[in-house]
Structure formats: structure tokens, C-alpha cells
Amino acid sequence: xxxxxxxxxxxxxxxxxxxxxxxxxxxxxxxxxxxxxxxxxxxxxxxxxxxxxxxxxxxxxxxxxxxxxxxxxxxxxxxxxxxxxxxxxxxxxxxxxxxxxxxxxxxxxxxxxxxxxxxxxxxxxxxxxxxxxxxxxxxxxxxxxxxxxxxxxxxxxxxxxxxxxxxxxxxxxxxxxxxxxxxxxxxxxxxxxxxxxxx
Amino acid sequence: xxxxxxxxxxxxxxxxxxxxxxxxxxxxxxxxxxxxxxxxxxxxxxxxxxxxxxxxxxxxxxxxxxxxxxxxxxxxxxxxxxxxxxxxxxxxxxxxxxxxxxxxxxxxxxxxxxxxxxxxxxxxxxxxxxxxxxxxxxxxxxxxxxxxxxxxxxxxxxxxxxxxxxxxxxxxxxxxx
Numbered sequence: 439x440x441x442x443x444x445x446x447x448x449x450x451x452x453x454x455x456x457x458x459x460x461x462x463x464x465x466x467x468x469x470x471x472x473x474x475x476x477x478x479x480x481x482x483x484x485x486x487x488x489x490x491x492x493x494x495x496x497x498x499x500x501x502x503x504x505x506x507x508x509x510x511x512x513x514x515x516x517x518x519x520x521x522x523x524x525x526x527x528x529x530x531x532x533x534x535x536x537x538x539x540x541x542x543x544x545x546x547x548x549x550x551x552x553x554x555x556x557x558x559x560x561x562x563x564x565x566x567x568x569x570x571x572x573x574x575x576x577x578x579x580x581x582x583x584x585x586x587x588x589x590x591x592x593x594x595x596x597x598x599x600x601x602x603x604x605x606x607x608x609x610x611x612x613x614x615x616x617x618x619x620x621x622x623x624x625x626x627x628x629x630x631x632x633x634x635x636x637x
Numbered sequence: 638x639x640x641x642x643x644x645x646x647x648x649x650x651x652x653x654x655x656x657x658x659x660x661x662x663x664x665x666x667x668x669x670x671x672x673x674x675x676x677x678x679x680x681x682x683x684x685x686x687x688x689x690x691x692x693x694x695x696x697x698x699x700x701x702x703x704x705x706x707x708x709x710x711x712x713x714x715x716x717x718x719x720x721x722x723x724x725x726x727x728x729x730x731x732x733x734x735x736x737x738x739x740x741x742x743x744x745x746x747x748x749x750x751x752x753x754x755x756x757x758x759x760x761x762x763x764x765x766x767x768x769x770x771x772x773x774x775x776x777x778x779x780x781x782x783x784x785x786x787x788x789x790x791x792x793x794x795x796x797x798x799x800x801x802x803x804x805x806x807x808x809x810x811x812x813x814x
Contacts, residue, residue, distance in 0.1 A: 484726040494700050494725050526690055527683045528797045529807075567795060592791035592809065596766060599727050610793060 442507075444555075448546050452511065456555060459506040461496055463515065467508070468492045470515040475541050480600055481573040482538070505559055509539075509548055516540040519552035521559050531566040549582065557622070560615060569612045573598060580609070587621035588613045639757070641706075647745035651710050655754065658695060658705040662714065666707070667691050669714040674740060680772050681737065684800045700724050704758045708747055715739040718751035720759050720767070732764035752785060756812075765814050772797050773806040787812050 443457035459467070471479065471486035484491040498504060503525050509517030517540065523533040535556050539549045560568060570588060572579045584590075588611040596605035613621075642656035658666070670678065670685035683690045697703035705719040716739060722732040734755060738748050759767055769782055773792055783789075787810040796807035 483728060491725055498699065526693070528681075528799065531798045532796055566798075569793070569796075592793055594768075594790055594809065595811070597728060597731060599730055601727075612793060612796075614795075 446551055448543075448548060448551075450546060452543075452546070454516065454548060454551075455510045456507055456517075456551070457510070459496070459508045459518070463508055464489075464493055464496050466510075466513065466515045467496065467518065470518065470540065473540060474538070478538070478541060481576050481598070481606070483571075483598065485601055505556075507552060507555055509543075509552060511543075516543045517548050517552050519556055521556045521563075521565075523560075523563060523565060531564075533560050533563070533565045533568055535560075535568055535570050544578075553582075553586070554622075557615075557618060561619075565615055567612060567614050568618065569610055572609045572611055573606045574609060575606070580611075583611045586613070586625075587617055638761075639754070643754075645708065645747060645750045647742060647747050649742065649745045651742075651745075653708040653710050653715060653742075653747065655706055655708045655751065658707050658717070660695070662707060663688075663692055663695065665709075665712060665714045666695070666717070669717070669737075669739065672739065673737070677737075677740075679799045679801065679803075680775055680778075682735075682770075686800075697721070702762065704755060706751055706754060708742070708751060710742075715742045716747055716751055718748075718755050720755040720764075722759075722762065722764055730763065730765040732759045732762070732767050734759075734767055734769045736769075748781065749785070767812040767814070769810045771808055771810070772799075773808040779808065779810070782810050785812070 443455050446454050446456060448454060468489050471492060474486070479486055484495060486492055503523060505521040505523070507519045508515050517538065519537040521533050521535055524530050535553065537549055537552050537556070539552070570579070570583050572583065590609050591612045592610040594608045594610065597608040598606045600606060642654040644652050645655055646652050667688055670691065678685060683694055685691055700723060701721055702724050703719060703721040705717065707714045708716040716737065718734070718736045720732045720734050723729045734752065736748060736752060756767065769787060771778055779789070790809045790811050793807040793809070795804045797805040799805060
């Protein structure tokens with residue numbers, strides 16, 4: 439299962455522990471969400487200020503369907519990444535990726551490390567296609583996924599309603615796992631990895 | 638609040654009883670699926686030839702609200718229609734409709750009746766966006782939903798893998814509100 443917990447060092451020397459999310463992480467997870475800037479929380483799919491919503495999300499994290507990782511610095515959660523694969527049915531060969539990183543850790547390589555963990559798990563599960571759901575205003579997420587080769591395949595009108603009652607389109611971005619690994623190999627050749635696994 | 642069972646007179650002359658699926662319906666439901674043509678089963682979301690999957694699918698997932706109606710001709714289930722939505726989060730206003738009708742009850746008005754019933758339920762649940770997900774190579778079904786006012790929103794290529802391992806594009810249609 440990827441050898442968790444896994445210690446990684448970010449490019450700036452920060453030590454981070456990555457391990458599966460556990461039900462005992464509820465309060466730490468809630469603190470993590472509360473510490474996000476409102477603009478980062480705005481487009482998430484639940485009201486993360488509400489402990490009950492966070493709890494529902496946590497108990498739903500069936501290891502077979504929701505494979506969820508926490509990144510920790512000390513006791514605090516600084517990143518949350520999920521691979522969602524339906525347990526049965528016609529879309530079992532696909533999986534959704536979700537990744538949230540604390541504001542002060544954005545741009546430091548943690549998101550790439552977490553995404554890479556999701557991609558490794560997806561490959562292990564023989565997933566064939568990955569998708570991410572993004573709101574058009576989530577410019578950074580769009581840029582990251584497009585940089586990885588995901589393409590905007592479908593826009594669902596007014597599918598997400600935010601806390602203020604506003605409705606937003608949802609863009610479904612997709613890639614085949616093969617195309618993703620080709621893209622990652624290309625990227626590896628042109629840039630240094632910012633996070634290194636510690637042995 | 639709608640009271641069930643309700644009786645619907647189909648254009649084939651049969652009067653069917655429509656009511657929510659109950660836990661006792663596993664056997665007739667499996668029979669219903671077994672009598673579908675192979676091609677129909679290929680287009681379904683789960684492999685309904687597997688009794689355990691049929692049983693699992695009868696249970697709503699936690700924190701989902703599901704109304705699953707069945708139409709019965711005497712003791713035989715001849716159609717199933719459902720609407721489901723999350724009970725939490727920022728997509729709880731989105732409902733998804735599913736519909737399966739036995740071949741001898743198609744073009745009898747039953748499918749329309751069932752969809753109207755579950756859409757009415759969707760309104761009572763304050764759903765504001767109704768979706769249907771289906772394989773793109775089902776022109777008759779697409780036409781049926783278009784007649785009800787659903788519009789095509791787009792395709793996800795290769796997102797459906799049927800029980801024979803063949804890939805299909807997933808079409809998402811929605812009903813403007």
C-alpha cells in the first residue's frame with residue numbers, strides 16, 4: 439500500500455509525513471479546513487466550517503472507495519488528497535482525484551507529492567482514466583491539471599452551489615492514466631523534483 | 638406526500654401498481670433483470686445478473702436520499718425508476734434519475750408516468766438540477782429524455798466500461814429548471 443507512513447522532505451527542507459487519513463483525524467482535519475483562506479474554502483464541495491459535514495466526509499472514507507491521504511507537519515494536517523473509485527459499476531475503471539494544500543504550503547511541492555501518491559495508487563488499482571472536478575474560477579487548480587495534461591472534457595452548468603447561494607459550473611477534466619505517465623516522464627526530464635523521498 | 642401504491646393503466650391494457658421498492662423485492666427484482674434482453678443489461682450501471690450487486694444496490698448509500706419506485710403487473714416487476722441525491726454538501730440540489738422498463742411495457746406510457754412521479758418527488762426534495770447519465774449509444778433512450786425536456790450537456794469519452802469490457806462514452810443530460 440505504498441509504504442505508509444512515508445516521510446518526505448520538501449524542497450525547502452520541511453519534513454512532512456504522509457499517511458492514510460484516519461477517523462481520529464477529524465478534529466485535525468477540521469482545523470486544517472478552518473485555517474484555509476475563505477477563497478480556498480469557497481469552492482469545496484461541502485461546508486468545511488461545519489464539523490458535521492467534515493465528519494460525514496471522514497466516515498464516508500471507505501478505504502475501498504475513498505482512498506484518502508493526510509500530509510502532516512508535526513501534529514497538524516497541511517494537505518488532504520483523495521482518490522475516489524466506485525466500488526462497483528460501469529465507472530469502476532475511472533477515479534476522481536481531489537487535493538487540498540494549506541495556503542502556506544502551496545507552491546512548495548507538497549501538492550505534486552500528494553498527486554503523485556494518488557497517481558501511484560491509481561496505477562496500482564489498474565485505473566484507466568482519471569478525472570478532476572474544478573470550478574472555472576479555480577484558476578490554480580485548472581492550471582495544475584492542464585499542466586499535467588488533463589483536458590477540459592465537459593462543463594456541467596450550475597452544478598455546485600456555494601454557501602452564499604451562488605451557482606457555479608463544474609468542469610470535468612480528464613486524462614488517461616497512460617497519457618498521464620507519459621506527461622509526467624516528459625516533465626521529469628525538464629524539471630527537478632522538488633520533493634525527495636527520504637530513505 | 639404521495640401515497641403509494643398508485644395504479645397506472647398502461648396503453649397495453651395492463652393496470653400496474655406503482656410503489657417504492659421494498660426489502661422483500663429482491664427476488665422479483667432479480668427476475669425482472671434476468672428477463673431483460675442482453676443488450677439492455679449491457680447498458681446498465683451494474684452487473685444485475687449478480688444477485689449480491691442487486692441486493693447492495695437496493696440499499697441507499699449513507700447520506701444519500703433515494704426514492705426507488707417499481708411498477709408491478711400482479712407479482713411481476715415490469716419497471717424500476719429512481720431519483721437520488723446527496724443529503725449534504727454543495728451538490729445536494731442535484732438529483733439523478735434512472736429508469737429501466739421491461740420490453741413489453743415500453744411505449745405504453747409507463748416510463749413517462751414513472752419519470753413524472755420521481756420528478757415530482759424531486760421537487761418536494763427541493764432538487765433544482767436533475768441529471769440522467771447514460772451510454773451515448775442509446776438513441777431511443779436519449780430521445781425519450783429529450784421529449785421530457787432534458788438537454789445533452791456533454792460526453793465523457795470512454796467513461797463507461799460495460800460488463801463485456803467494451804468502452805462507451807458517457808452522456809450526461811440535464812433538465813433545465
